[in-house]
Amino acid sequence: MRLLDLKERIEEHIDQISEFTATPGKGTTRLTYSQEDLQTRNYIKSKMKENGLKVKEDGFGNIFGKLEGTLKDAPSVMIGSHFDSVPNGGSYDGPAGVVAALEVARLFVENKFTPKYPLEIIALVEEEGSRFGGGLMGSRGIVGLLSNDDFRNLKDKDGVSTEEAMAKIGLDPSLPRIRDPKTMKSFLELHIEQGPILEEKKIPVGVVEAIVGLTQLEVTIKGQAGHAGTTPMDRRADALVTAAQIIGQLPQFAVAEGEGTVITTGRLNVFPNGANVIPDQVVFSVDIRSGMEKNVLNVIEKTKELIDSFNKDGIETSVEQLLYIQPKELNAGIRSLLKEKSEGLNIPYCSINSGAGHDAMVFSDYTEVGMLFIPSKDGLSHCPEEWSDSEDIAKAVQIFYEAAKSLTEAE
Ligand code: GLV
Ligand code: MN
Ligand code: MN
Numbered sequence: 001m002r003l004l005d006l007k008e009r010i011e012e013h014i015d016q017i018s019e020f021t022a023t024p025g026k027g028t029t030r031l032t033y034s035q036e037d038l039q040t041r042n043y044i045k046s047k048m049k050e051n052g053l054k055v056k057e058d059g060f061g062n063i064f065g066k067l068e069g070t071l072k073d074a075p076s077v078m079i080g081s082h083f084d085s086v087p088n089g090g091s092y093d094g095p096a097g098v099v100a101a102l103e104v105a106r107l108f109v110e111n112k113f114t115p116k117y118p119l120e121i122i123a124l125v126e127e128e129g130s131r132f133g134g135g136l137m138g139s140r141g142i143v144g145l146l147s148n149d150d151f152r153n154l155k156d157k158d159g160v161s162t163e164e165a166m167a168k169i170g171l172d173p174s175l176p177r178i179r180d181p182k183t184m185k186s187f188l189e190l191h192i193e194q195g196p197i198l199e200e201k202k203i204p205v206g207v208v209e210a211i212v213g214l215t216q217l218e219v220t221i222k223g224q225a226g227h228a229g230t231t232p233m234d235r236r237a238d239a240l241v242t243a244a245q246i247i248g249q250l251p252q253f254a255v256a257e258g259e260g261t262v263i264t265t266g267r268l269n270v271f272p273n274g275a276n277v278i279p280d281q282v283v284f285s286v287d288i289r290s291g292m293e294k295n296v297l298n299v300i301e302k303t304k305e306l307i308d309s310f311n312k313d314g315i316e317t318s319v320e321q322l323l324y325i326q327p328k329e330l331n332a333g334i335r336s337l338l339k340e341k342s343e344g345l346n347i348p349y350c351s352i353n354s355g356a357g358h359d360a361m362v363f364s365d366y367t368e369v370g371m372l373f374i375p376s377k378d379g380l381s382h383c384p385e386e387w388s389d390s391e392d393i394a395k396a397v398q399i400f401y402e403a404a405k406s407l408t409e410a411e
Contacts, residue, residue, distance in 0.1 A: 001107060006394040009106075013099040014390065016043060017083070018091035027088040027384030031156075032126040032137070033061065033165035040083050040095075041169075044123045047102050051109050053121060059177040060141040060151070061166055063123040067105055069115040069408060075185035076120035077407040078367075079104055079400060082127030082138065082359060089128075090386020092192045096374070096393055098123045100190040103397045104404055115408030117185050124359050131156045131165075133285075134216055134322035139359035143366050144178040151177075157269065184367040186334060186407050189360040190396045191371065192388045196379030197352060204392045205399065206352030206373035207338045211361040213293045213327035215300055217286040219246070219307055222316040225272065225280035237314030240270055240279040246307055250286065253302045261290040262355070263299060291353060293326050328361040334370030334403075341402040347395050356381075370403070372396045 020039040023029040030036040041063060048055045048065030056064045066076065081097025101121040108119060124142075129135030132154040140146045154162045163173040193199075198206050223237035247265045254263040264287045271281040288299045300321075307317045335351075342349040352373055360371045374392035378385070404410070 001110070003391065003394050003398070006103060006397060007391045010099055010103060010390040010393045010397070013047070013102065014091055014095060017095045017099070021085075023088055027386075028085040028091055029087050029089070030083070030085040031131040032084045033131070033162070033169055033171065035169070037061075037084065037125070038169040041123075044083065044098060044102070048105070048121060051102070051106050053105055057171065057175060058142070058179075059173050059175040060138055061125045061171045062138045062142060065105065065121040067108060067115060067119040069118040071116045074117045075183050076118040077115070077185050077188070077404055078120045078122050078363075079188045079404060080122035080124065081189050081191060082124040084126050084128050084130065086128045086130050086382050088384060089382050090380075090384060092376075092386055092388045093194065093381055094127060096192050096388060097190040100393055100397045100400060104400050107397070107401045108404070108410065113405060113410040115410040117408045119404055119408050127359055129216065129323070132162060133218065136323065136325070136357060136359060136362050139362035141177055142179045143181070143362060145362070148177070181366040184363070186331075186368040186370070187360060187363040188334070188400055188403065189358060189369075189371045190393065190400065191354075191356075191358055191373055192376045192381060192386070193352070193373040194356050194376050194379070194381035196376075198350070198373060198375035199377065199379060201350060203348050203350045204374060204395050205342060205347055205349040207335055207342070207349055208330055208354050208360075208371035208373055209335065209351050210291065210327060210329045211354040211358060211371075212289045212291050212356075213296045214287065214289040214323070214325055214357050215296055215321060216323040217288070217300070217303065218320045218322050219243075219284050219286060220318045220320075221246075221282045221310070223280050224278070224314055226278040228276040228278060231278060236278055238278050239282040239315070242310050242315050242317075243268065243282040243284055246310060247284065249306060250303060253299045254288070257290070257295045257299055259290060259292055259295055260355070261288070261295040261299060263288050263303075289355060289357075291327055325357065325361060328364045330360065330364060330370055331368040334368050337403050337406060338370050338372060338399060341399045341406075344402065345395075345398050347399060372399060
């Protein structure tokens, strides 16, 4: 298959999937178990079926398309990524990896390769955590890091539970959930870089060496609601003023820690959110990341201490940790295999680390994991301007196709 034909096929998928957004003209908003999730899911499943893959969903709504191998009950070589998005995000974060996986399977079928080990294309839910918080939900669920109770108790901002939301789009939460690691031989994920390095270096492919450790905290500040006009300034317990004082001090913790440590508050909900009402509750997120676990732990401690110090004068604070995941080094054997295949195809590559979290980091404790990045235009991601060249995705597909042939021992 010529690179340009592959590029065209990839572009068609991306263009089609980008139509499935709740915010047309304002980027991709595809929340888990929404109508846009259903439209994308149906598209992915139909493409899997067109390629003769056996399609299944699990009790989280993750999608699996399997090309059986000749070995009986053998573990699968899995390739995929997620298909949810952040609010007003781009068309590539997640879907680029799903589309690449679909095209790898299509090349197997078109070129009549029969794998010994099954090839399994996977499309995962709620990697971003944009609807139910935390993130990496589909992959954490598969490996058993999310109990049935934990899953059932997750609610979106309107109080809708995971299982209620699943039922609304016809998904069956009673399907099997956890997967025995013995059924996984390896996992490959293609993702856009979401940063500027590959574009600056003019290199089409990055082989990911390691992924940052990260945490997501949810902070709740409670105060006392009251009238904005009649309550004197010295008689207030204003939850939003407290939140603002806290949030304003957080960046300095990451700066002091150094070594690429970052901290972000990206979500903040104010209650009751009336212009003339003193806010009685504010809930906000704190996302902390670093390539070194000690940095993340230090900043968590300082953040908690700071928040705790505001627990007075009618203000009550609490912190819940929604996600904690250590930095992960990806599998050395798969990294070498990806480099060898890039060289064989004459595709320039470099090593790179990931500052974003990925489902690959969850799987890396259970199976052999490898990841490729492709350049992001202007380094932008999690915004409507996010763009990557489908020709680079096509190059990554060629590398994964060769790597998957080796890993599945296809003939
Ligand atoms: C996912 O995009 C993350 O890194 O939070
Ligand atoms: Mn993302
Ligand atoms: Mn992503």
